Amino acid sequence: MLEACSLEARTLMTESTRIALVTGASRGLGLVIARVLATRGYRLVIGGRDRDALAAAAAELSRHAPVVVPVPGDITDAEVRANLIGAARRLGGLDVLVNNASELGPIGPLSTFDVPRFGRLFPVNVGAPMVLVQLALPLLTERQGLIVNITSDAATSAYPGWGPYGATKAALELLTRTLAVELREQGVSSVLVDPGDMRTRMHQEAFPGQDISDRPLPEITVPFWNWLFDQDPGAVGGERFAAQHEDARWLQHA
Amino acid sequence: MAATRVIDAFTLPAHLEAGEPPEARGLKRDEVRLLVSRVDIDSIVHSRFSELPHWLAPGDLLVVNTSGTVKAALAARTGDDHRFELHLSTRLPGNFWVIEVRRPGPVASLPCRDAHAGTLFELAGGGRVILLAPYPLVSSLRAQSRLWMAAVELDEPVLSYLERFGSPIRYNYVARPWPESMYQTIFATEPGSAEMPSAARPFTPELVTRLVAGGVQIAPVLLHTGVASLEDHEPPYEEFYRVPSETAALVNAARRSGHRVVAVGTTVVRALETVTDNRGRISPGEGWTDLVIDAERPLRAVNGMITGFHEPHATHLAMVEQVIAAAGGDRSLHLDRAYRVAQEAGYLWHEFGDSHLIIGS
Numbered sequence: 001m002l003e004a005c006s007l008e009a010r011t012l013m014t015e016s017t018r019i020a021l022v023t024g025a026s027r028g029l030g031l032v033i034a035r036v037l038a039t040r041g042y043r044l045v046i047g048g049r050d051r052d053a054l055a056a057a058a059a060e061l062s063r064h065a066p067v068v069v070p071v072p073g074d075i076t077d078a079e080v081r082a083n084l085i086g087a088a089r090r091l092g093g094l095d096v097l098v099n100n101a102s103e104l105g106p107i108g109p110l111s112t113f114d115v116p117r118f119g120r121l122f123p124v125n126v127g128a129p130m131v132l133v134q135l136a137l138p139l140l141t142e143r144q145g146l147i148v149n150i151t152s153d154a155a156t157s158a159y160p161g162w163g164p165y166g167a168t169k170a171a172l173e174l175l176t177r178t179l180a181v182e183l184r185e186q187g188v189s190s191v192l193v194d195p196g197d198m199r200t201r202m203h204q205e206a207f208p209g210q211d212i213s214d215r216p217l218p219e220i221t222v223p224f225w226n227w228l229f230d231q232d233p234g235a236v237g238g239e240r241f242a243a244q245h246e247d248a249r250w251l252q253h254a
Numbered sequence: 255m256a257a258t259r260v261i262d263a264f265t266l267p268a269h270l271e272a273g274e275p276p277e278a279r280g281l282k283r284d285e286v287r288l289l290v291s292r293v294d295i296d297s298i299v300h301s302r303f304s305e306l307p308h309w310l311a312p313g314d315l316l317v318v319n320t321s322g323t324v325k326a327a328l329a330a331r332t333g334d335d336h337r338f339e340l341h342l343s344t345r346l347p348g349n350f351w352v353i354e355v356r357r358p359g360p361v362a363s364l365p366c367r368d369a370h371a372g373t374l375f376e377l378a379g380g381g382r383v384i385l386l387a388p389y390p391l392v393s394s395l396r397a398q399s400r401l402w403m404a405a406v407e408l409d410e411p412v413l414s415y416l417e418r419f420g421s422p423i424r425y426n427y428v429a430r431p432w433p434e435s436m437y438q439t440i441f442a443t444e445p446g447s448a449e450m451p452s453a454a455r456p457f458t459p460e461l462v463t464r465l466v467a468g469g470v471q472i473a474p475v476l477l478h479t480g481v482a483s484l485e486d487h488e489p490p491y492e493e494f495y496r497v498p499s500e501t502a503a504l505v506n507a508a509r510r511s512g513h514r515v516v517a518v519g520t521t522v523v524r525a526l527e528t529v530t531d532n533r534g535r536i537s538p539g540e541g542w543t544d545l546v547i548d549a550e551r552p553l554r555a556v557n558g559m560i561t562g563f564h565e566p567h568a569t570h571l572a573m574v575e576q577v578i579a580a581a582g583g584d585r586s587l588h589l590d591r592a593y594r595v596a597q598e599a600g601y602l603w604h605e606f607g608d609s610h611l612i613i614g615s
Contacts, residue, residue: 043305055298055591059599062287062300067308069299090308 017066018143019091021045021084021136023075023128024101026053028200029150029218033098036225038065045069045087047080047101067091075101075128076120085135094139096229098148099129102168107206110163118164125168130175137188144187146233149176151192151240162206173240180238189237191228195221196244216244224250264566270597271427272607275436276456284458287601287608291592293583294614298595303456303609310613312469313513314558315504319451319521320474322442324413325420325434326449326481327363330375330383338375339363340383341423342416343448343480344493346403347542351412352389352491353404354481362426367398378419381408390491401481401491413445423449423481427604436606446478446494452605453519453561471508473501477521477543490569492542495525499538502529505555506536514613516558520570523547523556523577530555548572553580558613563596563603574612581614 020037024030026048034046038061046061048054051072058070069087073080088094103124105117133140133147140147154162155169173192180190197203199215224243227250228236242248276286283303290299290309301309310316326342341354341363355373356363375383383406388399408415422437439454440462462472476496505526508515517523527547529539534554546569547553557580564570575585592610601608 055595056598058298058300059595062599065300067299067301067305070297092308 017041017043017092018095019043019045019088019093020096020098021047021088021094021132022098022100023047023084023132026050026057028202029195029198029221030098030100031057032218032221033100033225034061035064036222036229037096038063038068040226040229041066042096043067043091045071045084045091047071047073047075047084049074075132076123078131081128081131081135084132085139088136088139093143094136095143095145096148097132097136097140097145098150099132099172100148100150101128102150102202104202104205105164105168107161107165109161113164118167121164121168122171125165126171126175129172133179137183140188141186144233145189146237147176147179147183147188147190148228149173149190149192151176151194153194153196153242155194177238177240184237187234189233191236191238192240193224193228194240194242196242220244224248226250262566264593264597266565266603267597268427270600270603272602272604273427273429275432275606277436278432282458284456284461286456287599288456289592289596289599289601289608289610291578291583291588291610291612292614293578293581293588293612296583296588296591298592300599301611304458304461306461306611307464307468307470309611310465310468310470310516311514313471313508313511314516315471315473315508315513316465316516316518316560317473317475317501317505317522317526317556318441318454318457318518319439319477319525320441320443321447321451321476321478321521322445323422323434323437323447323450324445325416325422327421327423328377328416328419330377332373332375338366338369340375340377341448341481342406342412342420343401344478344491345412345446346492349406350386351383351404351406352401352480353383353385353406354401355385359426361429362424364426365400367400369399369402371395371402377408379409379415381406381415381419383407425604428606441474443474444476446476448481449479450605451477451479451519451521453522453609455605456609457518471504473504474498475501475522475525477525479521490524490544490546492544493521493524494541495528495543496540497525497529497536497538502536502538509534509555514558515556516560516611516613517556517577518560520559520561520573523553523559523573526555527551527553546572547576549576552576557581558611560609560611562605562607563593563601563610565603574610577612581612583614 020042022034025034025046054070058068062068105121152169154166198218221243288301288303328340330338330340339356344352355369357366373385385402389401389403437450478494528543559577578585
């Protein structure tokens with residue numbers, strides 16, 4: 001009898017295994033977020049442009065995550081987006097969608113900004129996350145899931161040289177706040193996360209040739225992610241978090 | 255010139271050899287890892303065996319081997335009191351046996367080529383084994399050989415003798431003996447395999463229930479495995495098989511309706527392909543097969559497979575390449591990539607190791 005009960009509990013636990021999708025997960029912040037989810041037992045769908053780097057990330061994550069599906073490709077490609085969501089559907093749904101992939105674009109004064117370059121920045125940083133949200137919505141609704149859009153303090157303040165990137169993130173912030181309101185009724189929550197300055201490849205691209213080793217590694221955000229994924233999505237929906245905020249809730253010891 | 259392929263060149267590091275059953279590593283049978291190769295889109299996914307239902311579709315046919323593992327290793331001695339270990343590999347027509355002669359080693363028995371035709375071994379309980387001729391008989395009776403055709407003289411049926419006096423065959427990457435139950439799959443109904451048909455080892459009753467409830471079909475064949483050609487790169491030799499008419503009909507129906515025919519193990523591929531004509535139709539059959547699947551004999555019925563990870567140069571790898579081709583993939587490129595990934599991610603090799611699912615669309 002006891003054995004039958006434990007068997008049943010085990011089956012239920014397997015059934016309730018959660019599923020997350022992280023874009024830009026080959027390296028940097030995306031890989032850190034995927035690692036946190038993997039150690040929490042999530043089944044993962046991960047996206048990234050660099051096929052080999054993504055395969056290496058998948059190999060590493062598979063030591064903890066029960067399932068890792070790498071979907072290589074550019075998220076501005078409709079087929080790649082459909083494959084990402086299709087993979088989540090095949091695993092049984094989606095609990096967490098992390099729109100992390102983004103592009104920095106040219107860093108420099110607006111006076112000389114090659115405006116047509118917006119032609120790539122907006123589709124990557126704003127368009128693709130919005131389409132992924134649209135495609136994922138039936139799955140997220142079914143599981144009362146969470147949308148996490150990665151932003152930057154360049155979205156809210158004027159940093160010389162960062163105008164175009166900041167503009168895309170500002171757009172993403174407004175859209176995410178709007179989504180939070182629009183989707184609340186159907187039980188889907190949306191949050192914004194500003195990870196802060198970090199020693200990542202993207203950050204290095206913003207400061208070519210400069211030493212950025214004073215910036216912390218993206219692992220500094222791990223306590224935040226663990227805290228966030230502990231929360232009931234409904235309780236955090238609509239918020240904007242600064243993951244490196246010094247007196248944050250996730251650094252308080254209960 | 256083509257780049258060096260991993261599968262031709264890799265040496266298996268010791269930490270990737272599964273030296274004990276997954277149960278000893280704290281895992282349930284179906285909690286071993288499953289590398290999923292969707293070869294038609296060249297996609298490689300990391301999964302667990304328990305997640306298998308996600309990767310199959312309703313109507314897909316899994317074909318399993320119902321052969322049970324026997325305790326095929328016997329201690330033996332010669333008249334001059336030298337100690338040996340004999341592995342009973344395959345019963346041949348006329349009740350002769352293919353046996354492997356080995357000598358005791360520090361961890362497990364070791365290969366031995368010193369025997370000669372006419373050698374008489376004494377077994378516990380009064381049994382005798384007499385070597386008749388090197389197997390296969392390709393040169394002279396005096397040739398050195400690891401495998402022999404032999405007469406086995408016992409006072410009782412071989413299976414019951416092995417049950418009483420034998421132990422499961424074990425190679426030196428498995429450091430200590432494990433109970434016979436560790437060497438049986440849940441599908442085993444008819445004992446006769448010298449080594450476990452290990453591809454089906456991770457299946458559990460719960461998993462089968464979930465597969466069936468999801469519309470996946472399961473059909474049986476029988477193939478009694480002989481000893482593996484692990485230490486030498488020999489071609490596979492004859493093994494006894496049986497494909498029932500009901501299974502033949504199910505495979506033909508699955509193929510007609512465009513569903514996948516997924517062989518659980520190299521033994522199932524061998525049995526099914528033995529009775530497949532050159533238009534891909536399967537007929538029931540029974541007997542001994544010496545079929546080898548490789549580039550010269552591509553697959554006709556099977557187009558998917560669950561298997562373990564195989565050693566470099568193993569003849570099984572040539573078969574795996576053919577499954578990849580049958581599933582619509584680039585056979586050498588995909589296999590190379592999959593094996594690279596499996597090593598990078600720390601998948602485990604051998605009968606107690608992890609699994610590889612190879613399928614197309």
